[in-house]
Amino acid sequence: MENRDSEQDAILFEPLLKTGPGYWLLIFVLVSTVLWGGYAYMTQFRLGLGVTGLNRPVFWGFYITNFVFFVGISHAGTLISAILRLCQAEWRRPITRMAEAITVLVLFFGAGNILLDLGRPDRVLYMFRYAHLTSPLMWDCISITIYLCGSTTYLYVAMIPDIALLRDRITDWRQPIYQVLALGWNGSHEQERRLQTAIAILAIAVIPIAVSVHTVVSWVFAMTIQPMWHSSIFGPYFVVGAIYSGIAALMLAMILLRKIYHLEDYLKEIHFEYLGQLMLAMCLLWFYFTFAEYLTAFYGHEPVEMSIFWAKVTGHYAPYFWTMVVTDLVIPLAILCNRKTRKIPGIAVASVSVCIGMWLERFTIVVPTLVNPRLPWARGSYAPSWVEISLFAAFIAGFILLYAIFVKLFPIISIWEIREGREQGVAEVTERLRGYLPGDGGLDQPAKAVPLTGFGPWTREIK
Known part of the structure; x- marks a missing residue:
């Protein structure tokens, strides 16, 4: 073996x-x-x-x-x-x-x-x-x-x-x-x-x-009490954005390593399919938090916050804001919603788009607020x-x-882990499936129980 x-x-x-x-x-x-x-x-x-x-x-x-x-x-x-x-x-x-x-x-x-x-x-x-x-x-x-x-x-x-x-x-x-x-x-x-x-x-x-x-x-x-920063939603908003950009960076690394080192037999289409579905879920969550953040700011119509809101939506930072929307929502959503485009080339485009968009999101959070401070200072520039x-x-x-x-x-x-999966993974998954389904789950042959701690005979290769 x-x-x-x-x-x-x-x-x-x-x-x-x-x-x-x-x-x-x-x-x-x-x-x-x-x-x-x-x-x-x-x-x-x-x-x-x-x-x-x-x-x-x-x-x-x-x-x-x-x-x-x-x-x-x-x-x-x-x-x-x-x-x-x-x-x-x-x-x-x-x-x-x-x-x-x-x-x-x-x-x-x-x-x-x-x-x-x-x-x-x-x-x-x-x-x-x-x-x-x-x-x-x-x-x-x-x-x-x-x-x-x-x-x-x-x-x-x-x-x-x-x-x-x-x-x-x-x-x-x-x-x-x-x-x-x-x-x-x-x-x-x-x-x-x-x-x-x-x-x-x-x-x-x-x-x-x-x-x-x-x-x-x-x-x-x-x-802080800076406008457009002082928000209770920022915690989950940042966590969702972090996972979103993290998945995109991971898939870019996978695509490059797969191509350079010919790892097609290990990094298969199914891995990108599953991660693509996960990134799609994060895309929708990111849109939900972004929409909620800007909707509450607009509905409250607090004057200082509105100056930043309009600076992002129609003002000096509008190109950054709308590019963020396109790269974080429109492009990945269009690619990942369609199974035909949710392949490696499409996922590569979506991942690059998300990495660019998530950087722009951080930029549009940081700079516009500081350019329009709450304190009675002159409006800044950067x-x-x-x-x-x-x-x-x-x-x-x-x-x-x-x-x-x-x-x-x-x-x-x-x-x-690859070798452990070959030797134990099939048996373990079969055993779990037997436990999920009523009766014998349609599995005529009993699955052999395998201890979770053993790595199998491959360890004999080690001196």
């Missing part, structure tokens, strides 16, 4: 063993973009925030928009993966790791935007020297730190069996690293039991943490400088760079 599995899953090891010229070209482009972003940051560090478009009263702009956007994308992994694991969705197995990796890697860039917005990075120490738990900013710091630690642990624990496989298969400079990270894994039943228990506990724990993170991010806005745009591009390139490096160090598809 293990020999057949080794041959069948050999393609999953190829990204770690073979590197073509296209990969190095990509790395060159990404590193160049990151270095340009480093130059932009040094310019800001030397000259101050005056080189950006930030001003009074627009003290938040691209940096906070990007912060909310990147933290939202992080919901692609841990939250989706944890829910699918707890629901015992068998189709989750090929996608969990690439989703979890997105969560861990993108969080660094979300937090990095806060450092950019501070101007002086040493001001981060003030969060510890003068910490005050009544501050929503402190809640944000605590929740993101817990989320990063929990997501990293969740990703690492689920990779231990595959790291052990790499330890015994790869003999280059990476072998000592795998030796340490494998933690002495040998596939014993006791180790398997502990691993399954740890994964179950972490999956349960990270769901409320993930929900709380974007809720707290929304409270940084909603706890346009990002080349520094802000360069750093945004560098952060996107940096995330893709780290993801590309991750693919070269660890299997992007969980090998042990």
